[in-house]
Amino acid sequence: MTAVTLGDSKLDSKCPSGPLAARWDKHRFELKLVNPANKRKFHVLVVGTGLAGASAASTLADLGYKVSAFCIQDSSRRAHSIAAQGGINAAKNYQNDGDSVWRLFYDTIKGGDFRARESNVYRLAQVSNDIIDQCAALGVPFAREYGGLLANRSFGGAQVSRTFYSRGQTGQQLLLGAYSALMRQVGEKRVQMYTRHEMLDLVLVEGVARGIVCRNLTSGAIESFAGDAVLLCSGGYANVFYLSTNAKNCNVTAAWRAHRRGAYFANPCYTQIHPTCIPVSGEHQAKLTLMSESLRNDGRVWVPKQQGDTRAPSAIPEGERDYYLERKYPSFGNLAPRDIASRSAKEQCDAGRGVGPGGMSVYLDFADAIQRDGLAAIRAKYGNLFEMYERITAEDPYRQPMRIYPAVHYTMGGLWVDYNLESTIPGLFVLGEANFSDHGANRLGASALMQGLADGYFVIPYTLGGHLAGRKLPKLTTDHEAFRQAEAEVRARTKNWLSIKGQRSVQSFHRELGLTMWEHCGMGRNRASLLAGLSKLAAQRSEFHANLRVMGDGEDLNQQLEHAGRVADFYELGELMIRDALHREESCGGHFREEHQTPDGEARRDDAKFCYVAAWEHAGDQDGWKLHREPLEFENVQLATRSYK
Amino acid sequence: MSATRSSGPSALRLTLNIWRQKNAKTPGGFEVYRLEGISVDMSFLEMLDELNEKLTVEGREPVAFDHDCREGICGACSLVINGQPHGPDRNTTTCQLHMRRFRDGDTITIEPFRASAFPVLKDLSIDRSAFDRIMAAGGFITARTGSPPDANAIPIPKVAADLAMDAAQCIGCGACVAACKNAAAMLFVSAKISHLGLLPQGQPERRSRALKLVTQMDAEGFGACTNERECEAACPKGISVANIARLNRDYLWASLSDPS
Numbered sequence: 001m002t003a004v005t006l007g008d009s010k011l012d013s014k015c016p017s018g019p020l021a022a023r024w025d026k027h028r029f030e031l032k033l034v035n036p037a038n039k040r041k042f043h044v045l046v047v048g049t050g051l052a053g054a055s056a057a058s059t060l061a062d063l064g065y066k067v068s069a070f071c072i073q074d075s076s077r078r079a080h081s082i083a084a085q086g087g088i089n090a091a092k093n094y095q096n097d098g099d100s101v102w103r104l105f106y107d108t109i110k111g112g113d114f115r116a117r118e119s120n121v122y123r124l125a126q127v128s129n130d131i132i133d134q135c136a137a138l139g140v141p142f143a144r145e146y147g148g149l150l151a152n153r154s155f156g157g158a159q160v161s162r163t164f165y166s167r168g169q170t171g172q173q174l175l176l177g178a179y180s181a182l183m184r185q186v187g188e189k190r191v192q193m194y195t196r197h198e199m200l201d202l203v204l205v206e207g208v209a210r211g212i213v214c215r216n217l218t219s220g221a222i223e224s225f226a227g228d229a230v231l232l233c234s235g236g237y238a239n240v241f242y243l244s245t246n247a248k249n250c251n252v253t254a255a256w257r258a259h260r261r262g263a264y265f266a267n268p269c270y271t272q273i274h275p276t277c278i279p280v281s282g283e284h285q286a287k288l289t290l291m292s293e294s295l296r297n298d299g300r301v302w303v304p305k306q307q308g309d310t311r312a313p314s315a316i317p318e319g320e321r322d323y324y325l326e327r328k329y330p331s332f333g334n335l336a337p338r339d340i341a342s343r344s345a346k347e348q349c350d351a352g353r354g355v356g357p358g359g360m361s362v363y364l365d366f367a368d369a370i371q372r373d374g375l376a377a378i379r380a381k382y383g384n385l386f387e388m389y390e391r392i393t394a395e396d397p398y399r400q401p402m403r404i405y406p407a408v409h410y411t412m413g414g415l416w417v418d419y420n421l422e423s424t425i426p427g428l429f430v431l432g433e434a435n436f437s438d439h440g441a442n443r444l445g446a447s448a449l450m451q452g453l454a455d456g457y458f459v460i461p462y463t464l465g466g467h468l469a470g471r472k473l474p475k476l477t478t479d480h481e482a483f484r485q486a487e488a489e490v491r492a493r494t495k496n497w498l499s500i501k502g503q504r505s506v507q508s509f510h511r512e513l514g515l516t517m518w519e520h521c522g523m524g525r526n527r528a529s530l531l532a533g534l535s536k537l538a539a540q541r542s543e544f545h546a547n548l549r550v551m552g553d554g555e556d557l558n559q560q561l562e563h564a565g566r567v568a569d570f571y572e573l574g575e576l577m578i579r580d581a582l583h584r585e586e587s588c589g590g591h592f593r594e595e596h597q598t599p600d601g602e603a604r605r606d607d608a609k610f611c612y613v614a615a616w617e618h619a620g621d622q623d624g625w626k627l628h629r630e631p632l633e634f635e636n637v638q639l640a641t642r643s644y645k
Numbered sequence: 646m647s648a649t650r651s652s653g654p655s656a657l658r659l660t661l662n663i664w665r666q667k668n669a670k671t672p673g674g675f676e677v678y679r680l681e682g683i684s685v686d687m688s689f690l691e692m693l694d695e696l697n698e699k700l701t702v703e704g705r706e707p708v709a710f711d712h713d714c715r716e717g718i719c720g721a722c723s724l725v726i727n728g729q730p731h732g733p734d735r736n737t738t739t740c741q742l743h744m745r746r747f748r749d750g751d752t753i754t755i756e757p758f759r760a761s762a763f764p765v766l767k768d769l770s771i772d773r774s775a776f777d778r779i780m781a782a783g784g785f786i787t788a789r790t791g792s793p794p795d796a797n798a799i800p801i802p803k804v805a806a807d808l809a810m811d812a813a814q815c816i817g818c819g820a821c822v823a824a825c826k827n828a829a830a831m832l833f834v835s836a837k838i839s840h841l842g843l844l845p846q847g848q849p850e851r852r853s854r855a856l857k858l859v860t861q862m863d864a865e866g867f868g869a870c871t872n873e874r875e876c877e878a879a880c881p882k883g884i885s886v887a888n889i890a891r892l893n894r895d896y897l898w899a900s901l902s903d904p905s
Contacts, residue, residue, distance in 0.1 A: 137793030218766055218772075
């Protein structure tokens with residue numbers, strides 16, 4: 001693909017004006033409503049059944065819309081939201097420690113390094129309280145205190161305790177709540193559920209999103225579905241790095257196919273590297289495992305002061321340890337935000353003070369907490385996480401510090417959406433991690449669950465009405481020519497992977513791609529390395545298309561065939577991520593350009609030149625991408641240097 | 646924790662006896678594969694990844710198996726390893742089982758979860774949609790979005806909340822069914838009945854929920870409980886059979902009372 005060209009901005013965020021606190025109310029009043037009798041005439045297609053998808057599908061069906069929901073898993077309960085451990089933020093101020101909607105809003109804007117929209121983030125903070133109420137009503141067993149009221153804990157980037165949790169399985173419990181609401185609608189026949197279905201193309205009719213083409217993963221059949229709106233709730237793209245904390249089947253294909261049909265992709269280079277993951281143990285590794293950020297409530301991060309110190313941790317006296325987060329960021333300490341904690345760990349390891357095999361980890365030590373609170377208290381809070389750690393590493397974290405290292409965890413970038421969550425394709429809405437909207441350049445812990453459920457339970461039920469009641473949507477079926485054409489393209493692509501008959505497996509290509517992305521577009525980025533990454537990627541991609549081997553056929557369950565299509569899309573996304581990282585000549589949040597740092601190694605933003613959302617338009621395989629800019633305006637908070645010192 | 650570092654060499658040679666089946670309609674059978682150089686630090690599924698890599702390079706079709714999060718929480722993985730659902734470690738899913746649990750020269754037999762309500766789709770991959778249909782019959786609390794009271798309006802005693810959470814941890818993998826000689830789904834169903842029935846929010850639908858879930862469970866062809874407790878032993882989340890007692894109590898109570 002050719003170089004980046006600049007396009008004219010046609011991006012209208014549709015953010016309401018007026019006082020920040022009144023904007024969502026005002027907007028909801030101005031949105032058109034769909035009369036109850038008419039709702040059942042509209043068919044909504046929901047792709048993905050994680051927190052965003054399941055909450056959206058169940059709520060829309062309860063409102064009376066006809067809904068079809070699709071997921072690639074064997075059950076909608078298994079979407080990757082289930083793996084979120086630590087918690088979900090809300091501005092309840094149940095702890096009486098000074099929290100408020102404004103403070104949650106401010107922390108989130110600042111945490112995102114001033115690269116998100118004020119209006120969206122404020123709305124997110126406003127509905128956060130409703131989410132907790134809704135989840136409790138659905139039977140989510142949040143942690144409680146002895147008086148029966150809800151408990152909270154602290155997360156990174158905040159000085160208040162506003163995180164609600166269910167042991168170390170908050171994502172699971174929130175998802176099972178949304179899943180149960182979805183199953184109720186399935187039982188009442190208001191949602192038709194299609195499991196083991198993968199969306200492989202978006203169908204546009206007269207420029208409006210009117211359907212999808214799926215592959216039935218069990219039978220191999222290519223199936224089309226027509227509707228009046230399409231909701232993409234298909235998650236993030238961290239698996240472009242191969243090794244990440246995402247589930248193995250997470251992929252960008254649904255979002256990427258929509259991008260190729262005209263949906264702009266925003267800020268693809270904003271990726272989150274989570275500071276506390278179990279280090280890589282060898283070349284065979286297929287997956288990285290997160291250790292919840294909640295552990296930083298009690299665990300202290302340190303490395304030996306001396307380089308190459310190979311003594312056992314217990315043999316290193318207190319005075320020879322560097323608790324570098326507490327030293328560098330005294331007011332936030334071990335609860336510094338993720339991007340900062342990750343970069344600091346890399347800095348220590350790069351300087352030769354890392355521990356464990358290859359010096360590629362740092363300690364997360366619970367000795368002080370165990371001494372202070374007792375073993376039983378620590379076990380009650382983190383028992384399942386400690387067990388998971390021991391199972392993987394065969395080391396007992398009650399006796400010796402955990403070894404941790406940063407790993408790719410989440411992607412703040414995603415399809416561009418306006419305040420209504422509508423993409424640049426009319427009728428295509430994007431929810432949850434799949435969109436780019438609320439986290440700016442760095443997401444704070446316990447905010448992903450909040451955003452997924454905010455979008456699904458409380459935003460889309462209102463904003464969808466604007467599309468359905470406001471546009472002419474002629475009746476159509478999958479007999480329409482546009483479906484025939486998209487199906488033919490999907491069939492050709494699928495057949496292509498089987499017909500290359502080369503020498504190498506999909507997995508070997510994916511692993512190589514991931515390593516390239518990690519080395520060239522990972523925690524630290526610079527121009528020379530990004531450019532080198534681009535040429536490596538181009539070579540790998542040509543080899544993929546010439547030398548891929550997929551066994552079996554397309555007529556039944558074929559996991560390698562599914563994987564091949566996803567990796568092919570990851571190559572294209574990888575290129576766009578690198579191009580976005582190259583063009584953004586500043587450091588902000590998770591995007592750290594080594595050329596742009598302060599003398600003490602902190603990120604240096606360039607608000608004069610880069611205070612905008614970069615939204616990339618796919619201009620065809622020959623012409624590359626066109627950049628559109630949506631300026632970010634800050635009327636309520638002052639653009640400041642982000643400091644956690 | 647039963648996982649300990651094996652005392653043998655750090656690379657294992659293994660013989661694998663794996664169930665291969667083209668699809669639901671074709672009969673299956675065991676095939677034997679040999680692997681060398683398997684690191685003890687690998688997870689069980691990474692070992693299968695290695696096998697599939699080898700099969701692809703040799704031009705043979707890889708083994709299909711369900712997996713996703715590989716953190717023991719999504720419930721997708723579902724193998725019977727040497728006769729035990731999820732293998733030899735207690736409270737551990739297949740994806741969290743590590744090869745240091747095995748010895749050099751071991752033969753490992755790998756099969757799908759077997760139950761008539763869980764038909765095999767291909768090789769080790771099965772269809773567990775029966776569980777979704779049971780949940781759709783009544784495994785929920787009816788709460789319209791936007792209408793609930795403040796979350797702290799109904800205090801819930803910590804003990805009840807903790808018991809509900811113990812039951813709510815079920816990952817819906819189906820190991821309980823695979824372990825049971827009757828292929829009963831009582832542990833799965835009872836975990837949901839306990840989770841929701843222990844909470845004040847779950848009271849209004851408690852009786853109808855018990856009736857609906859049990860009716861659907863029977864309709865799906867799962868067997869009945871004969872108190873062998875194999876389900877509890879196989880459950881990767883340590884769900885207790887005490888939940889089955891709660892199910893029986895609620896079901897009996899609901900059967901004898903006005904079905905309102």
